[in-house]
Amino acid sequence: MATTVSWRPKAGEIPQQPGVYRFRDASARVLYVGKAKNLRARLSNYFAPLDSLHERTRRMVLTASSVEWTVVGNDFEALQLEFTWIKEFDPPFNVQYKDDKSYPYLAITLGDPVPRVMVTRNRSIPNARYFGPFSRAWAIRETVDIMLKAFPMRSCSETTFKRAKQTGRPCLLGDIGKCAAPCVGRVTLEEHKSISLDFASFMGGNDSRYVTTITKRMKDASAAMDYESAARYRDQIGAMETALARNAVVLDDGVDADLFGIAHDELAAAVQQFIVRGGRIRGVRGWVVDKELDVELPDLVESVLQNAYEDAVPPRDVFVPALPDDTAALERWLGELRGPGSRVKIGVARRGDKATLMQTVTQNAQNALILYKTRRSGDFVARSQALADIQEALGMADAPLRMECYDVSHLSGTNIVASMVVFEDGLPRKDQYRRFSIPESTDDTESIYQTLSRRLAYLREPESSPVADALDDADGVETKRKKFAYPPQLLIVDGGQPQVSAAQRALDDAGITGIQLCGIAKRLEEIWLPDSDFPVILPRNSDALFLIQRIRDEAHRFAISYQRQKRRNDIQSVLAEIPGLGPARVREILKHFGSVAKLKNAKVEEVASVKGIGPALASIVVGRLQP
Known part of the structure; x- marks a missing residue:
């Protein structure tokens, strides 16, 4: 017997938030609906070795051919949604609901x-x-x-x-x-x-008006020194506030609406549709599309609605993340689909229960987009095709089995850092990521030149290099072993012609040949080669562009995280030099303001409100940070 089923999703694909999961068979029939406080932890129990599962669980897992999940805000929402879908789908393996009792x-x-x-x-x-x-x-x-x-x-x-x-x-x-x-x-x-x-x-x-009424009674009783009554009112307020923690999965009984959440980037968009009828979620649809054009969110919403209601009747209300430009015409078209004289309202939920549910829909769309990218990048055939397409598009003699991408990050010219990420065979090699601190630079092109000059020195002197100490380790990796003796086939920089020219200058000065160089410009996703007047345009739905975009985004993420760390360490060192500020008070200040920007713009009174900081010390802090 096999250890587990072949269609088991990877653990990293499953979110760790609360939610509801559904097992389906080959004909898409729902076999089982369950809920979990942690979807990843719960679903892993089903994919234990088959011989260790309970007979009924093993039979369900072997009958199923896929599992899908929907993330919700908390475990109580998961409970409500689980109940709704058990009633809706009548799954055969949910036998605990098949008793001789009705629901309470x-x-x-x-x-x-x-x-x-x-x-x-x-x-x-x-x-x-x-x-x-x-x-x-x-x-x-x-x-x-x-x-x-x-x-x-x-x-x-x-x-x-x-x-x-x-x-x-x-x-x-x-x-x-x-x-x-x-x-x-x-x-x-x-x-x-x-x-x-x-x-x-x-x-x-x-109705939250009861909270207001009881609060007034509590204050009146306290003013009259009737503290026993005030305490009783206080307990009543606590009870009502607990009950007022509304469940976003259940709306008013009269609510018939569809809510759309969209997560998108330059190349793809994930859509989640929650179908609410009678105040309950009766269904969920989700799909991912490749974006042939770089459309804005309002235009994407219009395309999504047209696709969603091509063969379906819309409800009275449709909630979307952004209104398209021709909302009135779209409402009229949807109204005609409902029937003569019917009207459909398209809106954006900004507050209340519907806004809370919209956050849940959007979160599911974001998870779907991450899952789509993870599965696409993990597909061996797709990776091989992507590398072959990159080789052909850039005119390389061999496929770029090792690629390195560089990005620069700074805050108004301060705390300049750069990142280097490595992909081998189309997959990230995080143990070989590196971070560079740039002491001084005039602009991004000069930073790119400095970064690549330091990296290329390792190709001239692979065993020992005078710049060994200039590279900062990523993820705690030791620097004692050989790391960069193996040259990349492709160097990618984040940017257009200026950044590519700076990188080429670094290659020329280092005397390095045989490495292909290119840059990827944001938004239009154009690929620029050295000394080229026109960019290379890859199809927007191609695996090649997807892979280059992914390595660029990873380099950007890695650079931003290091730059933020530098800023945090920088402000801590400045605060530590102020007399009277010890480590505990520094932590308290940073915790209170939450960000360096807020702290630097804070007034003396705001700093003085921090626990343990008086007006005199607050004045010194503001004077040091705002000269």
Whole structure:
């Protein structure tokens, strides 16, 4: 028996956020829906050696042919989405839901003389207000337990209520403040009915006005030195704020909308569509497209909507990350798809529940784009084709099995650094990444010249070089062993003709030949060769351009991270020289402001507000940082 299934996704492809996953068979039928606080950790359990899995789990894994996942904001959202999709897809392996019980609801019996809140599976109680359904009874019981602190209405059974009424002694809930005890007359029936209506209103709309009202009562009680009442109001506020942590996966019952999240770069775009009907997510679609043209986000949104509703009927509301220029015409077209006289509104969700859900959709799109790039770069056939295409496009004698890319980063001409990243056989070799600190330079072209001059010295003297100490290690790699005796077939610089000319000058001065040189200009993604009046244009959906773009982006990321580290170390050294500022206070200042830019622009009063920093010391800090 095989160790595991052949279609197992790589661990690095699976996000570590909470979410919901779905196993599908060869015909795309959903076999199993599950949730996880950490998708990577949970899914790894299914891909353990097959002989170690439970029989039922092994049968499900062997029946499936793929697994997909959707990231959500937290594990409670994952629970809600798991329930929704189990109801929607009826997966055969979710047998724990196939029992003789219905799903639990929260019910408030507003039709009774003394209303009661309960968790029930009975949906036939007359004049009761229902909330749910919920996939876990314990989850809604915890919610009720929290809410009784804010709205102390009756939750006891009929037997307990009658016994308390006969004996004149309330139950434990009445004694601990989780029931107003109408059974013994602590509140009138009208007052208790009002508490019940507030509870129902709060659960129906999560109305934050109750927080404002109780906050005012707490302040009034505190001003009157009635601290016991103020403490009780404080606990009620805490309970309501806990309940007001809205679940982004469930909206109002009347919401019918589609939400689109888009993550894109120069060459590709990943789209995620959440289909919300009746306030619940009923489906998720996702696709990735190669961008033949470098279109802006509004134009991309228009293309996405046209593709999404080519064979589908749109809902009343469509939420997108940016409005296209011809939104009115697009709304009219979508309205005609719904039917004569129908209207569709395209909008951008900027606040509230829909904005929160849009963040979840966008996060899923970003994860999909990362997954697409990871899988594409990990494909051996695609990598081989990319290297062959680069060889042909640049007129090289051999394929560039080793490529090095260089990028320069600085902040207004200060803290100048450069990065070198290495790709071999189309894959990154992070143990050979290097970082360069540039003491002084006039511009980016001079920085490129200095960086390559220092690197090329290793090709002249591979065993020992006078510039060995000038290279900074990446990722803690030791410098004692040989690293650069093997020359690259291709040197790539981030930039156009000026940067390529500077790099060629470094090659000429070093007397190095036999290395192909090129530069990649951002946005238009043009490939520039030395002494060329026109760039090389690679097809935008080609694996060759994808690989060159990836190595350029990696060099940019590596340079930026080093430049930020230099800035952080620089500001720490400046602060450490100020008398009265020890390591603890320096850390406190940097933690308070969060960035060097904010600290350098801070006023004396803002610095003085930091714990342990007085006005006199704050004045010295501002004077040192803002001469």
